[in-house]
Amino acid sequence: xxxxxRKTDYALVAxxxxxxxxxxxxxxVSAREIADRFDMPLPLLMNILKELxxxxxxxxxxxxxxxxxxxxxxEHVTLLEVVTATEGPIRLAQCCSGLPIVGxxxxxxxxxxxxxxxRHLHDRLSEFMGRITLAELMQGQEVAAGV
Amino acid sequence: xxxxxRKTDYALVAxxxxxxxxxxxxxxVSAREIADRFDMPLPLLMNILKELxxxxxxxxxxxxxxxxxxxxxxEHVTLLEVVTATEGPIRLAQCCSGLPIVGxxxxxxxxxxxxxxxRHLHDRLSEFMGRITLAELMQGQEVAAGV
DNA sequence: TGAATTCGTACTGGAATGGTGCTATTATTG
DNA sequence: CAATAATAGCACCATTCCAGTACGAATTCA
Numbered sequence: 001x002x003x004x005x006r007k008t009d010y011a012l013v014a015x016x017x018x019x020x021x022x023x024x025x026x027x028x029v030s031a032r033e034i035a036d037r038f039d040m041p042l043p044l045l046m047n048i049l050k051e052l053x054x055x056x057x058x059x060x061x062x063x064x065x066x067x068x069x070x071x072x073x074x075e076h077v078t079l080l081e082v083v084t085a086t087e088g089p090i091r092l093a094q095c096c097s098g099l100p101i102v103g104x105x106x107x108x109x110x111x112x113x114x115x116x117x118x119r120h121l122h123d124r125l126s127e128f129m130g131r132i133t134l135a136e137l138m139q140g141q142e143v144a145a146g147v
Numbered sequence: 148x149x150x151x152x153r154k155t156d157y158a159l160v161a162x163x164x165x166x167x168x169x170x171x172x173x174x175x176v177s178a179r180e181i182a183d184r185f186d187m188p189l190p191l192l193m194n195i196l197k198e199l200x201x202x203x204x205x206x207x208x209x210x211x212x213x214x215x216x217x218x219x220x221x222e223h224v225t226l227l228e229v230v231t232a233t234e235g236p237i238r239l240a241q242c243c244s245g246l247p248i249v250g251x252x253x254x255x256x257x258x259x260x261x262x263x264x265x266r267h268l269h270d271r272l273s274e275f276m277g278r279i280t281l282a283e284l285m286q287g288q289e290v291a292a293g294v
Numbered sequence: 295t296g297a298a299t300t301c302g303t304a305c306t307g308g309a310a311t312g313g314t315g316c317t318a319t320t321a322t323t324g
Numbered sequence: 325c326a327a328t329a330a331t332a333g334c335a336c337c338a339t340t341c342c343a344g345t346a347c348g349a350a351t352t353c354a
Contacts, residue, residue, distance in 0.1 A: 001152070004149060006343065007342080007343075012265070030298085031299085031300080041343085041345085043344065043346075046300075047345095049300085050300075053300085060301090062300045062350070063353060064297060065352075065353065066298075066351080067300085087148050090148070090149045090150070091150055092150055093150065093151055093156050118156075118159070118284070137264045137265070138260070152311065177329085177331090178330080188312085188313060190313070193331075200331085208321080209320040209321060209331045210322055210331080211320090211321055212322060212323090213320080213322085
């Protein structure tokens with residue numbers, strides 16, 4: 001349906017909170033605190049934060065008083081990275097990703113009259129999302145123009 | 148997963164074919180012909196064309212020698228219209244559509260720190276897709292810049 | 295030791311997607 | 325008029341994906 005998943009929504013909210021609470025070097029914030037603050041289901045948020053940690057967007061410390069913090073300055077976290085971490089690589093259509101197609105091949109395949117343009121569209125969209133930063137999302141400022 | 152559905156893929160291919168075969172005033176092209184030409188599942192394509200007809204993107208004539216043709220010049224068919232017809236209204240996040248939210252409300256709701264920016268993002272995306280035309284997709288030319 | 299936390303992995307219910315089937319209606323053709 | 329070819333409008337099914345849950349292990353601090 002061309003939408004972001006709720007996981008990405010939660011991820012963005014959590015990241016915005018982390019960025020606001022303290023920047024890169026600061027204290028850790030526990031998943032529980034974030035979940036309480038925004039009324040998110042805790043186990044789900046934990047899964048999401050794990051994925052963000054795997055993608056090196058946040059860094060984590062275990063144990064009591066542990067938690068998460070941004071691994072980068074908000075200016076360097078892009079929407080593309082976040083979406084990729086929570087939803088996997090984006091692909092406007094199956095044929096867009098350079099990666100091997102796992103499921104069934106596109107039936108239209110090499111005869112496809114719109115493959116080129118759709119790929120181009122996909123590239124523009126990726127590039128656009130790669131230019132949106134967490135800092136912009138946090139500040140509520142106008143996002144950069146141009147896809 | 149931020150992707151177009153396969154229905155939209157098929158729709159675009161079919162529309163490009165219709166536009167190429169003959170423009171607005173011309174003969175009808177049957178669903179069967181398109182399905183054969185691109186090796187698509189016929190019943191599915193028929194459903195898709197029905198939806199496109201409901202959205203007034205194509206017009207149809209019944210009966211033998213009937214079929215579909217573009218209801219508008221390719222320059223006036225936008226990607227947004229096609230996607231909306233096949234997938235329903237786009238919404239980057241639930242809170243983006245002005246429409247009433249059907250399922251469960253967003254739990255973050257009015258406390259959401261990123262709602263504003265995400266809505267703005269959504270608007271930009273819609274506007275962008277509203278500027279991509281079928282003519283551009285057919286010609287394989289560079290799509291218009293700017294989201 | 296115990297409490298609080300992340301890590302890894304696996305599972306589940308519900309919704310959406312991809313695809314099919316059937317019947318009615320409309321139009322052309324012989 | 326009858327047969328055929330096509331769309332229209334349903335209703336339906338299977339599989340996949342999403343959202344959320346569960347649980348045990350590892351880690352850190354008090």
